[in-house]
Amino acid sequence: MAGLKARERRERARRDPSLIKEHGSAVAYSYWLCRCETCTRGNRDRQREQLATRSARAERARQDPSLIKEHGSVTAYSYWGCRCDECRSANTLRCRRWRETGTKTVMDLNDTEEI
Numbered sequence: 001m002a003g004l005k006a007r008e009r010r011e012r013a014r015r016d017p018s019l020i021k022e023h024g025s026a027v028a029y030s031y032w033l034c035r036c037e038t039c040t041r042g043n044r045d046r047q048r049e050q051l052a053t054r055s056a057r058a059e060r061a062r063q064d065p066s067l068i069k070e071h072g073s074v075t076a077y078s079y080w081g082c083r084c085d086e087c088r089s090a091n092t093l094r095c096r097r098w099r100e101t102g103t104k105t106v107m108d109l110n111d112t113e114e115i
């Protein structure tokens with residue numbers, strides 16, 4: 001559903017380019033899905049910045065471990081970038097649980113079809 005909406009937005013922007021106020025902005029790239037040179041470069045710069053912010057944050061947490069309140073939480077793993085045993089195994093578990101739930105749904109559907 002979200003994919004369809006995104007496609008509609010892109011079509012609209014293609015038909016009426018004046019909708020995009022500022023090329024190279026996050027809105028032009030993520031909302032209007034413009035992939036012109038300026039927007040692609042802008043997105044690349046933002047990603048690089050984000051990566052820098054994230055590694056700076058991880059560095060901060062390394063220097064002051066008290067910043068991480070709860071190891072094994074999503075916040076510790078994703079926000080602070082902590083990769084201690086507890087955070088890593090909690091993340092693996094989260095991924096596995098998500099995968100298992102997804103697989104289970106498919107299996108249930110197959111069972112119903114066989115009957």
Ligand SMILES: [Zn+2]
Pocket residue numbers: 023024028034035036037038039040
């Ligand atoms: Zn653009």
Ligand SMILES: [Zn+2]
Pocket residue numbers: 068071072076082083084085086087088
């Ligand atoms: Zn941790």
